[in-house]
Amino acid sequence: MQGVSRVLIDGVPDTAVPVTDRAFQYGDGLFETIRLVAGQLSLWRLHRERLESGARTLGIPLDLQCVEQHCAVLTQGIAAGVVRITVSRGDSLRGYAPLADAHPRIVCALYPAAAPDPRPYVQGVRVRLCDTRLAEQPRLAGLKHLNRLEQVLARQEWSTSEFAEGLMLDVAGRLIEGTFTNVFLVLDDRICTPRLDRCGVAGVMRRYLLEQRPGMDGHTVSECDLWPRDIEAARECFVTNSLIGIWPVHTIVIDGAARQLTGVTMGRQISAEVERRLGFTNSN
Amino acid sequence: MQGVSRVLIDGVPDTAVPVTDRAFQYGDGLFETIRLVAGQLSLWRLHRERLESGARTLGIPLDLQCVEQHCAVLTQGIAAGVVRITVSRGDSLRGYAPLADAHPRIVCALYPAAAPDPRPYVQGVRVRLCDTRLAEQPRLAGLKHLNRLEQVLARQEWSTSEFAEGLMLDVAGRLIEGTFTNVFLVLDDRICTPRLDRCGVAGVMRRYLLEQRPGMDGHTVSECDLWPRDIEAARECFVTNSLIGIWPVHTIVIDGAARQLTGVTMGRQISAEVERRLGFTNSN
Numbered sequence: 001m002q003g004v005s006r007v008l009i010d011g012v013p014d015t016a017v018p019v020t021d022r023a024f025q026y027g028d029g030l031f032e033t034i035r036l037v038a039g040q041l042s043l044w045r046l047h048r049e050r051l052e053s054g055a056r057t058l059g060i061p062l063d064l065q066c067v068e069q070h071c072a073v074l075t076q077g078i079a080a081g082v083v084r085i086t087v088s089r090g091d092s093l094r095g096y097a098p099l100a101d102a103h104p105r106i107v108c109a110l111y112p113a114a115a116p117d118p119r120p121y122v123q124g125v126r127v128r129l130c131d132t133r134l135a136e137q138p139r140l141a142g143l144k145h146l147n148r149l150e151q152v153l154a155r156q157e158w159s160t161s162e163f164a165e166g167l168m169l170d171v172a173g174r175l176i177e178g179t180f181t182n183v184f185l186v187l188d189d190r191i192c193t194p195r196l197d198r199c200g201v202a203g204v205m206r207r208y209l210l211e212q213r214p215g216m217d218g219h220t221v222s223e224c225d226l227w228p229r230d231i232e233a234a235r236e237c238f239v240t241n242s243l244i245g246i247w248p249v250h251t252i253v254i255d256g257a258a259r260q261l262t263g264v265t266m267g268r269q270i271s272a273e274v275e276r277r278l279g280f281t282n283s284n
Numbered sequence: 285m286q287g288v289s290r291v292l293i294d295g296v297p298d299t300a301v302p303v304t305d306r307a308f309q310y311g312d313g314l315f316e317t318i319r320l321v322a323g324q325l326s327l328w329r330l331h332r333e334r335l336e337s338g339a340r341t342l343g344i345p346l347d348l349q350c351v352e353q354h355c356a357v358l359t360q361g362i363a364a365g366v367v368r369i370t371v372s373r374g375d376s377l378r379g380y381a382p383l384a385d386a387h388p389r390i391v392c393a394l395y396p397a398a399a400p401d402p403r404p405y406v407q408g409v410r411v412r413l414c415d416t417r418l419a420e421q422p423r424l425a426g427l428k429h430l431n432r433l434e435q436v437l438a439r440q441e442w443s444t445s446e447f448a449e450g451l452m453l454d455v456a457g458r459l460i461e462g463t464f465t466n467v468f469l470v471l472d473d474r475i476c477t478p479r480l481d482r483c484g485v486a487g488v489m490r491r492y493l494l495e496q497r498p499g500m501d502g503h504t505v506s507e508c509d510l511w512p513r514d515i516e517a518a519r520e521c522f523v524t525n526s527l528i529g530i531w532p533v534h535t536i537v538i539d540g541a542a543r544q545l546t547g548v549t550m551g552r553q554i555s556a557e558v559e560r561r562l563g564f565t566n567s568n
Binding site: 004015021024027028086088093094109133136145146150152156 | 381419420
């Protein structure tokens with residue numbers, strides 16, 4: 001299969017799922033995308049906690065120990081790569097009611113590591129503000145579930161490499177996240193990232209930054225309500241996820257007008273400190 | 285596979301899709317569930333138009349003639365049943381950006397017809413008002429796409445056969461639809477069904493009723509903004525989809541309190557006329 005090195009389905013080498021699988025039928029499940037660094041799942045405790053919390057919210061009886069065992073087998077002897085864990089509610093008859101005896105299906109897939117490219121880390125990236133808005137659904141907010149059509153629509157707004165990412169607002173106009181990253185703004189001595197209690201994916205790297213504050217000396221970091229006017233006021237901006245780490249943003253294009261950020265100093269400093277602590281090799 | 289009689293994937297007998305399929309990975313696709321009556325796909329023109337419109341909105345280059353050919357092969361020699369067509373954007377690498385050369389995957393599955401049961405048609409059904417709300421996402425409103433976690437959550441609010449369906453409000457509190465049906469209220473001489481421009485699935489049977497007005501002599505039928513207070517004021521209520529036709533509702537349970545509707549006369553009259561016109565055999 002294109003791009004995938006190896007797949008285990010419920011612990012067994014395989015590459016296909018039945019069409020009766022509820023992830024295929026309804027997007028009824030969750031996923032995690034994890035960086036494999038020196039043979040270890042980076043930030044696994046945080047990925048595990050999000051998966052556990054998502055399974056509880058969706059009512060999927062997930063055995064996390066199974067997930068860990070399958071990942072250990074999948075990554076045996078591999079130093080670097082990307083692991084995607086997909087958990088579906090399992091098979092089902094027609095209709096939204098889950099089977100009483102349904103077993104979740106656990107798909108662990110190994111992808112090759114991305115080719116190293118220091119440029120986005122050193123120079124920063126250019127992003128755009130997307131037209132596609134995020135709906136407010138507090139019941140699903142924060143989860144990395146499989147209903148991702150909003151991100152798919154937003155990602156179709158550009159097709160060239162001109163933009164590294166697209167930022168998204170919610171229906172009320174609040175800044176929420178990027179299509180595959182979380183977003184942080186540096187406002188004076190405060191670093192702010194949007195609250196995700198109405199929509200958005202609560203990224204593992206975002207949580208790591210909020211809790212560990214790597215390289216943020218002298219700055220506070222917190223969750224806030226943010227609006228496009230805060231982008232205008234921001235000194236810096238950076239986007240984060242558990243695969244890339246931190247990309248400083250040098251330019252944000254809003255309605256065709258390019259807004260240059262003052263610099264990428266703070267983003268680079270945080271990025272470098274995260275790389276040091278987590279053993280990522282990106283910017284050098 | 286449980287419950288499925290026969291499956292064609294891109295026209296070929298098969299039962300599984302690769303884990304790289306975007307319907308499995310992101311719910312990136314559409315579906316239709318169609319009643320097979322006397323060997324024909326009932327209301328096919330309307331199903332086809334919704335599928336076409338959904339594919340256009342999602343940017344999936346779908347060949348509708350292929351879909352028709354596969355369905356013809358799937359149902360050859362079969363008089364009655366249920367056909368589920370699932371269209372995914374096809375395979376993909378990691379990430380939301382579709383492959384430039386992606387081919388949609390067309391899965392046509394045949395299920396046995398439901399066992400005939402005249403009771404819901406004659407006596408009406410008992411439904412509940414769900415706590416799970418629908419988010420407002422105008423970009424996806426009306427489509428029968430594969431991001432159905434809201435319906436899955438709502439359907440988990442009850443597990444006994446006490447309720448035949450659950451009605452859902454949007455985040456603003458408007459009545460929108462049932463978990464697998466559309467809903468109509470009879471208010472004096474008006475029949476009303478919720479507008480679906482913010483959220484909800486625009487059902488094929490709903491469109492048929494709006495356009496053809498079967499059995500509605502002396503009543504107007506239209507799309508309106510409806511609220512829970514309109515449920516209180518309604519003389520009758522019925523729910524519809526392309527498989528069941530029309531179920532009159534005799535009782536709606538809201539916050540634990542049962543509200544009896546005045547009758548099921550109009551619902552039964554419309555149901556009987558739809559059965560007559562479409563050749564459904566349910567209530568007799």
